[in-house]
Amino acid sequence: AQKVTQAQTEISVVEKEDVTLDCVYETRDTTYYLFWYKQPPSGELVFLIRRNSFDEQNEISGRYSWNFQKSTSSFNFTITASQVVDSAVYFCALSDGAYKLSFGAGTTVTVRA
Amino acid sequence: NAGVTQTPKFQVLKTGQSMTLQCAQDMNHEYMSWYRQDPGMGLRLIHYSVGAGITDQGEVPNGYNVSRSTTEDFPLRLLSAAPSQTSVYFCASSPLRSGDNTGELFFGEGSRLTVL
Numbered sequence: 001a002q003k004v005t006q007a008q009t010e011i012s013v014v015e016k017e018d019v020t021l022d023c024v025y026e027t028r029d030t031t032y033y034l035f036w037y038k039q040p041p042s043g044e045l046v047f048l049i050r051r052n053s054f055d056e057q058n059e060i061s062g063r064y065s066w067n068f069q070k071s072t073s074s075f076n077f078t079i080t081a082s083q084v085v086d087s088a089v090y091f092c093a094l095s096d097g098a099y100k101l102s103f104g105a106g107t108t109v110t111v112r113a
Numbered sequence: 114n115a116g117v118t119q120t121p122k123f124q125v126l127k128t129g130q131s132m133t134l135q136c137a138q139d140m141n142h143e144y145m146s147w148y149r150q151d152p153g154m155g156l157r158l159i160h161y162s163v164g165a166g167i168t169d170q171g172e173v174p175n176g177y178n179v180s181r182s183t184t185e186d187f188p189l190r191l192l193s194a195a196p197s198q199t200s201v202y203f204c205a206s207s208p209l210r211s212g213d214n215t216g217e218l219f220f221g222e223g224s225r226l227t228v229l
Contacts, residue, residue: 009153035217045203045220091155099144099163099207100171101218103155 002027004094006104013082014112021077021107023092029053034068034075035093035101045091051075082111115139119204119221126194126228134189134224136204142219143209145187146171147179149200150223156203162187163209194228201225 003026013019025034036048049059051068059066063080079086089108093101120135138145146161148171158171162181176198178190187206191198202225205218 004155006155043201044222045205045218047217047219050217093156099209100146100158100161101156103148103157105153105155 002029002032002094002096002102004092004102004104006090006092006107008107009105010108010110012110012112015083016081017111019079019082019086019109019111021079021090021092021109023075023077023104025073025075025092025094027094027096029096031096033095035095036066036075036077037091037093037103039089039091039106041088048077048090079109082109084111084113087111117204117206117219117221119202119224121224122222123225124227126191126226128195128228130194132191132194134191134202134204134226136187136189136221137185138187138204138206138219139185140206140208140219141184142206143184144207145181146205146207146218147177147187147189148203148205149173149198150203151200159189159202191226194226196228199226199228 005024032053034051038046056068065078067076089106091106092104095101117138143164147159148156150156157173160179162168168179201223203223204221207218
């Protein structure tokens with residue numbers, strides 16, 4: 001069975017602070033995919049990143065960066081120099097490649113001006 | 114581009130009533146699925162389909178039916194609504210690429226259902 005744990009329920013920061021969202025996953029599969037989605041207050045789900053289990057390179061996209069460590073089964077997400085527009089619920093998700101995604105409970109990020 | 118379209122966006126039902134949430138996609142995606150989102154629980158898979166005529170159960174299928182008569186449409190039916198089905202429902206689709214499937218989902222905007 002697959003499981004995704006996002007231990008942080010809510011994080012509140014002041015604008016320009018960095019924020020790191022933790023994601024720990026469990027799977028028996030050797031091939032799997034990890035995702036992050038953003039859900040802004042408007043409610044839609046926005047795809048942020050996909051990483052497969054064979055690619056442990058960290059990735060940076062603007063102010064967003066992701067740290068994938070198979071040794072600790074973690075796929076953490078950092079927002080650098082946070083902005084008010086980053087306020088959202090962030091979901092980590094896991095797929096075995098068979099299309100079904102298992103989502104974590106989500107972390108609500110509030111960035112205060 | 115329409116993408117994934119869900120209707121209605123909001124619905125209030127009384128316990129015991131039935132209704133259908135509609136989902137349509139215009140991207141010719143083979144895979145379609147329904148999730149429900151509840152506070153503190155993330156998104157949980159209800160039913161999914163890998164093509165017309167093929168459906169299967171997800172994590173929380175009880176109380177819901179689906180059918181897939183065309184590639185484009187994947188309606189979700191509540192047979193006898195219960196207050197526990199109060200939730201936000203998301204339809205999602207994905208292309209199936211043999212040998213390179215990545216599982217990325219394209220989501221609709223969601224349907225908020227309240228059962229009184």
